[in-house]
Amino acid sequence: MLRFLLLSILPFCVLSHAPQLRGQDDDVTTGPGSSSSGKTSSRYLRGVAPEESAPALLRILGGHVTTAGISLQAIVLDSSGLEVSHLGLPGKWTLEWGCADRNRYEAMEPIVQGPLPPRSAVNHYQIMIDNSLTSQGLLTAIAPSVREVLSGYSESDSFSISTFSQTTTEVCGWELAVDASRSLAETKLSAPKGIPAVYTAMMSGLRVFDKKSTTNNILIFVTASDDLASLDVSVNDVVRYAKQRGVTMYVIKIGTSVRGYPYRYISEATGGRLYSIHSTSADGIDSVIKEILLSRNNHAEVFATKFHPSTGCPTLQVHLLYTHNNRVIADTFSIPVSTVPFRRYNGAIVAAFDDTTDSNIQEYYSGLTLLATNLMADTLRRIRIIGHVGSEITSNATRRGFERARHVADFLKALGVRDEQIEIQSRGSSKPMFLEQVDGTQKMLNNRVEALYITPADDPYSIVVDYVVSEQIAGTKVTDWEKRGYKAYFEAALNDGRPEYEIILWGYKTREAAQKAASELRSKYGVKEYLLR
Structure with missing residues (x-):
């Protein structure tokens, strides 16, 4: 176990300009890279430095905001990936913080303290690995690395391993690391x-x-996919439950095309962090998992005791710097202070098909049956079923989309869902997930049926009032509608295989309200054609 010196006792506050923030876009979530040395180079924690070594990289592992102040967990590594904080760091620490959407930051010298208390309880690690169609074989690629990490881990912690796609499959229950590796x-x-x-x-x-205690619980979630099929679970549902159960979540995101923001929010809101890895480096995921395991008992605790969260600041941006011999290493981290709203604009996929003619939903019976059960349990609940077909269909795409959506709706009704609970729409081939279908998975995802709950509080109805040929024109049109007092945005679509931009007015709680507004638009602004959604 590492030992850390009390580097500063009396915090003091000053005002500063906004720092240069690093490490917080979707795909760069660590501090500056380490410098080269004659040893094996590593950007991730792989052990403890046995003798004095130059600090090369600082990484914030997680943080919380409480009434007592800001609390961060951080590691300082040399260029070989060895922890050096326990050797004593004579330089200067600075912690800067401010609201993420404001250009003014406060700075102080934090308390960096230790040693960490002896561990009296085991850690419980749940490792989940993406094995969906969009994972591109991630599970097979990284399984050997995960086995290697676990086989060399000697602590008495317990591990559970699962894979997931539409459903979750358990590989092993709670076992020691070496046994989990064998499983x-x-x-x-x-x-x-x-x-x-x-x-x-x-x-x-x-x-x-x-069934575990609410301490020492860690979920390591490895994914190469965006969420495409969670209808009844939201980002904030995940965060809320993790906090209730005392679970720290680390998300390891593979690939640059996967959205980072929701995964970063989930990680940081639960006290963990997001790690982003390029798809070509996925086989090196063992280094990240090893860092998560080792850092639980090998890190510095950083405190800012005079911090008071300002009102109206949903996300706190913190910037931790260590300066020694005129060299600065730093990392930036965001801590959600309040719940951030996440609204689902697109539906969750409830069925997908090999081609435009396929209508077989047998593979999706279990998910659709669960959806029907939820709708029958709450007969006031409404759902929108949206049909899509591949971009190769143009002339009768809208009709084909309706047929596909109706096929799913009929299945739900056969199970007992009421007619008035279901609304059917078709987007035809105007909203492909992939413009170029280069493989069977992309073709399947273009030929899909989505479902979206209709909740009046979310203002779910909108009006398409115009179609234009360029993003620049669309932006101008949206501005014009906003000046008239409407909520507006534009959305890209395809029309007969050609790109266009839909101008959409939104914010209507019911279809009747949207219909009334559309009629007024016709008389007031000369809108000749419109489409309700």
Whole structure:
């Protein structure tokens, strides 16, 4: 266990300009890279420096805001990935913080303290790995690395491993690391299959901790996919449940095309952090998992005791710097102070098909049956079923989309869902997920049916009032409508294979309200054609 010196006792506050923030876009979530040395180079924690070594990289592992102040966990590594904080760092620490959307920051010299108390309880790690169609074989690629990390881990912590797509599959229950490694080696890994229901899988992973205490619980979630199929679980549902169960979440995101923001929010809101790895480096994921395991007991505790969260600041931006011999190493971190609203504009995929003619939903019976059960349990609940077909269909795409949506709706009705609970729409081939269908997975995701709950509080109805040929014109049109007092945005679509931009007015709680507003638009602004959604 590492020992840390009390580097500063009396914090003081000053005002400063906004610092240069690093490490917080979707795909760069660590501090500056380490310098080269004659040793093995590593950007991740892999051990403890046995002798004095130059600090090369600082990384914030997680943080919280409480009434007592800001609390951060951080590691300082040399260029070989060895922790050096326990050797004593004679330089100067600075912690800067401010609201993420404001250009003014406060700075202070924080308390960096230790040693960490002896560990009296084991850590519980749940590792979940993406095995959906969009994961591109991630599970098979990284399983050997995960086995290697676990086989070399000697602490008495317990591990559970699962894979996920639309559903979650357990590989092993709570076992020692070496036994979990053996279970993973002995498990026949299935081929990637199913649409990724990421938030649903996260909730399943959190429920594994239900019978554990509310301390020392860690969920390591590895994904190469966006969430495409979670209808009944939201980002904030995941965060809320993780906090209730005392689970710290680390998300390891593979690839630059996967959205980073929701995963970063989930990680940082639960005391963990997001790690982003390029798809070509996925086989090095063992280094990240090893850092998460080792850092639980090998890190510095950083405190800012005179911090008072300002009102109206949903996200706190913190910037931690260490200066020594005229060299600065730093990292930036965001801490959600209040709940950030996440609204689902697109539906969750409830069925997908091999081509434009396929209408077989047998593979999706279990998910649709659960959806029907939820709707029958609350007959006031409404849902919108939206049909899509591939971009190769143009002339009768809208009709084909309706047919596909109606096929799913009929299945729900056959199970007992009332007619008035279901609304059917078609987007035809205007909203492909992939403009160029280069493989079977992309073709399947273009030929899909989505479902979206209709909740009046979300103002779910909108009016398409215009179609234009360029993003610049669309932006001007949106500005014009906003000046008239409407809520407006534009959305890209395809029309007969050609790109266009829809001008959309939104914010209507019911279809009747949207219909009334559309009629007024016709008489007041000469809108000749409109489309209700």
